[in-house]
Amino acid sequence: MTATGASESVGARGAPVTGPWWWARxxxxxxxxxxxxxxxxxxxxxxxxxxxxxxxxxxxxxxxxxxxxxxxxxxxxxxxxxxxxxxxxxxxxxxxxxxxxxxxxxxxxxxxxxxxxxxxxxxxxxxxxxxxxxxxxxxxxxxxxxxxxxxxxxxxxxxxxxxxxxxxxxxxxxxxxxxxxxxxxxxxxxxxxxxxxxADRAEERAEWARNEERTRIAREMHDVVAHRVSLMVVHAAALQAVALKDPEKASKNAGLVGDMGRQALTELREMLGVLRTAEGSAVRGAAGSDAPERLAAVASRARLKAEPEAAESGAGARVAAPVRPVGSAAAPVSGAEVDPEGPCLADLGVLVGESRAAGMAVELSVEGAGEGESASGRRYGAGVEQTVYRVVQEALTNVHKHAPGARARVRLAHREGELAVQVENGPSEGGAADAGLPSGGNGLVGMRERVTALGGVFVSGPTEAGGFRVSAVVPAPVPAG
Incomplete structure (x- = not known):
């Protein structure tokens, strides 16, 4: 409508104007x-x-x-x-x-x-x-x-x-x-x-959340199963090499392979069971947030059951429960957000022992270690120690996969307000070829996600000597009390 009273020829709420001249209808x-x-x-x-x-x-x-x-x-x-x-x-x-x-x-x-x-x-x-x-x-x-x-x-x-x-x-x-x-x-x-x-934003957030949950679940399964399966392949290769020369050692390696296979299958079945039971709840919008935490709890139980078997076999194997990344949007579930029974820095010796039992020459050095560990063996928060443990575990797994026979060195440095870890390996001895283990490229990605979720820095790449180096620095204030 103009100042002289002229009205616009508009229809009702988006309806097309059907009248002639200045009439709307x-x-x-x-x-x-x-x-x-x-x-x-x-x-x-x-x-x-x-x-x-x-x-x-x-x-x-x-x-x-x-x-x-x-x-x-x-x-x-x-x-x-x-x-x-x-x-x-x-x-x-x-x-x-x-x-x-x-x-x-x-x-x-x-x-x-x-x-x-x-x-x-x-x-x-x-x-x-x-x-x-x-x-x-x-x-x-x-x-x-x-x-x-x-x-x-x-x-x-x-x-x-x-x-x-x-x-x-x-x-x-x-x-x-x-x-x-x-x-x-x-x-x-x-x-x-x-x-x-x-509605569009909610759909985008839901899609983002689904992708995040898929990534988290894949990372947890990778951390729990891939390391043990990799060791199984290494022991199987050693078994093949010494089967005729040293029957006693071959029998020992066969027992190790069997124990690790049974543990890996148990963990995998329980994780898949969690995913199947959570699928119905995810349709109702409830299971998407707690599936990784339930996976963590399952892995923790599998680790506790696997320890006695590993001790009897002499392998010293220990299955570590996955950790829910800090800062995730999922709602915490009691006892599963960060598994208190999960791996800690004190378990690095056991982890290195597993690789040594598989024939790898691994050196572990700790710098700046001091007082401050709690009765549970932890010096820092559970999320920090489990993240560092996972970095070392995945790095050693990659050495087994891609550089069989290479020497590896694990360095852990306690600094003020942060914790640094470095895993470096040299080239394969004797020109040994790749172990032929399948790799989806998720190992380095998962390590980076875990470290950056805590606000840390992650760097990886080849060395001048022909090996590979993985380094991570994680903020690690010592908790009060």
Missing amino acids: RRSAVLDVLLAVASGLECMFEGVRFAQEAQLPELLGLFFGLVAGPVLLVRRRWPVAVVLVSIAVMPAEMGGLLSVVGLYTLAASEVPRRITALLAGMTVAGTLVTTFLSMRQDIAAQEDFNPPVWFVPAMSLAVGLVLTAPPVLWGLYVGARRRLVESLRERADGLERELSLL
Whole structure:
């Protein structure tokens, strides 16, 4: 709607505009045409009567009414012009319908209220003067009717208010209701857009969470199973090499392979069982957050069951439970967020012993070690120690896979506020080829994710001597008490 009252031809809430010109709908055009025809007939009749009273040609009055009446056709486009025309023809006592409909349209439009009040006041004044003069002439023509002095002004004012106030008030009400409906529609459209945006964001977050859970579950299974399977392959290769030369050693290696295989299968079955039982809950949106924690608990139980068997076989093998990365969005589960029975720095000796039992020459050195370990053997938080343990475990597994026969060195450095670990191996001795173990490229990725989740730094790459080095620095403040 412009300052002159011109309205935009818009449909209802996104509906296409089907009417011609400035009409939003065809029925609005039909209504205005009917009103214009009625107003034209009225103005022509009143124009002929005015011409007769003024002793003018009737054709002039008829033409004047034919021009003024159909102005209602443009009432939606220019309501101010319609009201001005109705005020202009008032002296000829014409345009009753034109005045009423014009005032209603003006009040219902977006024309400033001061303009509406001004034109309504002019209409009241014009009606008052016209009615006053007409009634004075009628009373003067009747000799037997002598009303009091206040009668004519009061009746003129009443007629002016009756012909002006109702259409103006009704137009103001309809305009206010229309604006309210439009504002409600805009708010509803805004809410729909916001809900759509929130739904899209929720879907993105759900997809991100699903990907995170898949990554975490894959990392946990990789940490728990891959190391033991890699040792199995190494022992199997050693068994093949000494089967004829040293039957006693071959028998020992066969026992180790069997024990490790049984432990790996037990852990794998329990983890897959957790995933199957969690699948139904994940559909309801509940299992996606606790599956890795349940995997951690399963791995912990598998480690506890595996320790006696490993001790009896003399391998010193120990299955370590996976750790839930610190800072994950998943809700904590009691006893599973960071497994208190999981591996710690004190278990690095056992881990190195496993690799030595598989035939690898491994050197372990610790720098800056001091007092501060708790009764459980931990000096730092469980998440920190388990992360360092996993880095060493995966690094040694990669040495078994890709550099069989190479010498390895594990260095652990206790510094103020941080813990540094480095695993470096030389080239394979005697030009030994790759062990042929499958690798999905997840080992280094998993180590990096664990370290960066704690706010640490992880670096890996080949050395100048032809080996490979893995280094990690993890923030490790000593917990109080």
